[in-house]
Amino acid sequence: MKNHPRYECNRDHHYFAPTRRQVRCHGAMLQCVHQNLLPWECCSQHYKNFTTVEEMTPEEKAQKFQRPKAQTTIDEEEVSKFSALSAMWWDEGGEFEALHSLNELRVPLIRDALVSKKTLNEYDRTKPLDGFWVLDIGSGGGILSEPLARLGASVVGVDASEENIKIAQAHLIHDPAIRDRVKYVHSTVEEIAQTQAGKFDAVVASEVLEHVADANTLVTSACQLVRPGGSIFFTTLNKTRIAHLLGVIVAENVLGLVSPGTHDWEKFVAPKDLSYMLHRNSFATRLIHGMCYNPLTKRWSWSKDTSINYALHAVKSSDTGETNVWTQEKK
Amino acid sequence: MALRAAATGARRVLSQSILSSLLKGKYSFYSTASLQDGDFADIVISGGGMVGAGMACALANNALLRDKKIVLLEAGKDSGDFTVPDQFSNRTCALNPSTVRLLSSFGAWSEIEGMRCFPVLRMQVWESCADAMITFNNPDMSEPLAYVVENDIILASIMCALKNVKDQVEIRYESKAVEFNLPGTDKSEEAKLPFVKLTLNDGSVLKTKFLIGADGMNSAVRNASGFHTLKRQYGQSGVVATLMLGEGLSNTTAWQRFLPTGPIALLPISDTMSSLVWSTTPEHARNLQELSNESFVDAVNDALWHEREKNEVAGKLLNGFKSVLNNILPADTEGMRQLPPTVIDVVEKSRAAFPLTLIHSSQYVRPRIALIGDAAHRIHPLAGQGVNLGFSDVACLNDTLTKAVSCGADPGALTHLLQYETERQRQNIPVMLTIDGLQRLYGTEFTPVVIARSLGLHAVHSMPFLKKMIMERASA
Numbered sequence: 001m002k003n004h005p006r007y008e009c010n011r012d013h014h015y016f017a018p019t020r021r022q023v024r025c026h027g028a029m030l031q032c033v034h035q036n037l038l039p040w041e042c043c044s045q046h047y048k049n050f051t052t053v054e055e056m057t058p059e060e061k062a063q064k065f066q067r068p069k070a071q072t073t074i075d076e077e078e079v080s081k082f083s084a085l086s087a088m089w090w091d092e093g094g095e096f097e098a099l100h101s102l103n104e105l106r107v108p109l110i111r112d113a114l115v116s117k118k119t120l121n122e123y124d125r126t127k128p129l130d131g132f133w134v135l136d137i138g139s140g141g142g143i144l145s146e147p148l149a150r151l152g153a154s155v156v157g158v159d160a161s162e163e164n165i166k167i168a169q170a171h172l173i174h175d176p177a178i179r180d181r182v183k184y185v186h187s188t189v190e191e192i193a194q195t196q197a198g199k200f201d202a203v204v205a206s207e208v209l210e211h212v213a214d215a216n217t218l219v220t221s222a223c224q225l226v227r228p229g230g231s232i233f234f235t236t237l238n239k240t241r242i243a244h245l246l247g248v249i250v251a252e253n254v255l256g257l258v259s260p261g262t263h264d265w266e267k268f269v270a271p272k273d274l275s276y277m278l279h280r281n282s283f284a285t286r287l288i289h290g291m292c293y294n295p296l297t298k299r300w301s302w303s304k305d306t307s308i309n310y311a312l313h314a315v316k317s318s319d320t321g322e323t324n325v326w327t328q329e330k331k
Numbered sequence: 332m333a334l335r336a337a338a339t340g341a342r343r344v345l346s347q348s349i350l351s352s353l354l355k356g357k358y359s360f361y362s363t364a365s366l367q368d369g370d371f372a373d374i375v376i377s378g379g380g381m382v383g384a385g386m387a388c389a390l391a392n393n394a395l396l397r398d399k400k401i402v403l404l405e406a407g408k409d410s411g412d413f414t415v416p417d418q419f420s421n422r423t424c425a426l427n428p429s430t431v432r433l434l435s436s437f438g439a440w441s442e443i444e445g446m447r448c449f450p451v452l453r454m455q456v457w458e459s460c461a462d463a464m465i466t467f468n469n470p471d472m473s474e475p476l477a478y479v480v481e482n483d484i485i486l487a488s489i490m491c492a493l494k495n496v497k498d499q500v501e502i503r504y505e506s507k508a509v510e511f512n513l514p515g516t517d518k519s520e521e522a523k524l525p526f527v528k529l530t531l532n533d534g535s536v537l538k539t540k541f542l543i544g545a546d547g548m549n550s551a552v553r554n555a556s557g558f559h560t561l562k563r564q565y566g567q568s569g570v571v572a573t574l575m576l577g578e579g580l581s582n583t584t585a586w587q588r589f590l591p592t593g594p595i596a597l598l599p600i601s602d603t604m605s606s607l608v609w610s611t612t613p614e615h616a617r618n619l620q621e622l623s624n625e626s627f628v629d630a631v632n633d634a635l636w637h638e639r640e641k642n643e644v645a646g647k648l649l650n651g652f653k654s655v656l657n658n659i660l661p662a663d664t665e666g667m668r669q670l671p672p673t674v675i676d677v678v679e680k681s682r683a684a685f686p687l688t689l690i691h692s693s694q695y696v697r698p699r700i701a702l703i704g705d706a707a708h709r710i711h712p713l714a715g716q717g718v719n720l721g722f723s724d725v726a727c728l729n730d731t732l733t734k735a736v737s738c739g740a741d742p743g744a745l746t747h748l749l750q751y752e753t754e755r756q757r758q759n760i761p762v763m764l765t766i767d768g769l770q771r772l773y774g775t776e777f778t779p780v781v782i783a784r785s786l787g788l789h790a791v792h793s794m795p796f797l798k799k800m801i802m803e804r805a806s807a
Contacts, residue, residue, distance in 0.1 A: 090525060100744075104738055150736075171525065174526060
């Protein structure tokens with residue numbers, strides 16, 4: 001305990017020892033819930049998110065720790081109720097336009113990373129992802145889940161919003177080709193990780209990390225879900241000043257790409273922090289690419305500059321003896 | 332090692348079976364919901380003309396679309412096996428190299444070569460009001476500029492090529508959509524479906540993710556989509572006929588002469604025959620059709636040879652300009668003026684006329700809909716670009732779909748279709764404007780315009796790099 005390293009907070013350069021119950025961040029003293037709080041946890045959390053388990057009422061506890069509720073069916077009444085909302089999600093010129101066009105980058109990224117593990121004999125051009133199990137965290141209306149399923153993957157979409165799950169289901173039933181390949185589950189990643197740990201070939205958290213209160217918990221749970229040798233993918237916003245300016249202020253208030261209040265800069269995660277979180281979960285980062293959105297053409301393109309949006313691919317160290325540069329260095 | 336692999340395998344099978352059971356929730360409401368009644372196809376092509384059938388053939392040969400169900404709706408009857416008739420048809424097209432490449436890619440070009448086609452090595456364009464002219468040809472006349480092929484043969488060849496991939500495309504003859512339910516057009520319950528629902532003429536229902544409108548200039552798909560459409564009557568009619576030519580060494584030149592009433596063009600279809608496309612006033616077109624064969628031949632020869640519209644001022648200025656240019660630029664022997672052929676006869680019953688219109692749809696796509704060929708754009712035949720633009724649409728839409736499907740996108744996804752629209756309009760609109768401009772430029776005898784156009788044409792003719800650029804544009 002005494003030798004515990006001091007961490008540098010990546011925002012305001014406040015030093016603190018993670019083992020202390022009280023931490024200083026942004027000039028305020030915060031009561032820490034967990035013993036091993038890390039700098040990014042401290043910075044990404046606002047004090048209001050600090051509620052301890054002990055403080056919860058029994059109802060809240062029951063709600064938080066209930067078993068994953070598998071949404072197996074959606075009845076006809078719900079289909080008509082949610083189809084209007086689903087039309088909004090799936091309007092490619094509407095509110096989620098940027099998410100639709102992001103598929104042009106993220107689907108090939110996931111496809112090519114996974115397909116590289118196949119031999120030529122296993123490769124089917126029309127269904128390159130056949131046989132892969134993919135978990136889509138924060139599946140929303142299913143904008144990413146459906147294309148992955150169309151490429152042959154078996155997709156489980158998980159979303160904390162029951163409404164989103166219904167919306168996604170209302171859209172999915174219209175496509176007979178993929179509706180047996182996609183399953184939407186109303187749950188949280190932490191809950192799924194309790195029962196399905198190590199069962200997915202790939203876990204995708206696209207445009208999710210910047211919305212969660214506790215990125216470290218999400219990353220840890222997501223990492224548990226990946227099988228050894230499997231992949232994890234993130235696309236999110238960097239924690240830079242330019243991301244704050246363009247990704248939040250300009251995108252929300254000037255260009256109106258996303259509705260105001262969508263993004264909270266405090267919650268953004270820098271690639272090096274994300275990479276380190278993954279490293280602690282025995283993941284090796286394979287690539288970090290910058291992504292650039294052109295509001296005139298309304299298209300995304302890859303870029304060297306990771307200062308606004310970036311995509312990250314990491315691979316879990318496998319127990320089959322695959323060389324892992326990161327762990328070797330440590331030894 | 333093997334043991335460990337087996338253990339890993341077993342663990343994977345086990346974990347996947349758990350996941351499978353999680354995934355296989357039974358969707359019991361499928362049968363009761365009104366979503367799945369009627370037929371379903373991934374892609375429906377409405378209209379089995381040259382461009383529509385070409386689209387079907389290109390998609391059927393696309394390896395990435397192998398698991399897609401493609402339906403081609405054709406209003407006409409199945410004509411059965413095609414045999415090349417002895418007599419030439421009066422409707423022909425000049426296919427440029429990029430169209431030939433597309434047709435080769437799905438095996439239709441070899442069918443055409445096996446039937447009948449004729450190369451154009453050289454093109455000469457001149458006018459009746461001045462001596463200015465321009466010629467086009469590839470270096471040493473090695474590569475043809477285009478191939479003249481009868482429309483019937485193009486269609487039959489594509490249908491032949493379609494037979495090789497008949498598992499991929501379902502052709503429904505004598506059927507067309509009479510009612511369209513498009514997503515987002517009205518507020519009814521049906522319209523909330525994210526699919527296109529077609530009611531066919533036999534009352535059956537066909538649902539599709541993606542409808543391609545290839546149903547010609549009076550496109551029903553375009554009307555149903557509510558696209559803003561630009562229409563303009565040229566006030567001209569096109570007269571077509573098959574002509575027999577007199578003496579002459581070889582018939583490999585396409586001729587076009589601009590007359591104040593419209594251009595007259597001769598496309599070679601055999602060593603002794605050419606196909607006529609004569610754009611003129613509707614009254615004149617009617618007259619030409621009523622004339623006896625001999626008088627019609629005289630009228631064609633007169634249109635190609637007569638000198639009575641010569642503008643003297645323009646002629647003098649042009650001669651001065653020519654001598655100046657000759658001193659600066661070396662004379663080009665390949666670009667020498669050749670005399671047009673003499674027509675000696677017209678093939679019986681080959682004369683026909685049709686009105687010429689300009690049609691352009693401001694949009695080519697909307698969610699789950701795309702227009703190709705004449706449904707999207709119909710232009711004046713004076714540059715012979717109409718069907719070539721249509722086949723370029725086919726090639727572009729095929730590439731767009733390949734890209735969309737490889738990203739796992741729905742084939743009817745607007746994000747990708749917009750790329751098709753942008754790319755095609757970037758090519759089609761300049762071509763349309765150029766042709767429309769040429770048509771207006773040569774539609775007058777006003778002296779200053781005659782002088783300007785003849786000097787301009789001669790200047791272009793004297794600059795090989797400019798000509799090369801024009802040829803590349805026309806064959807791209």
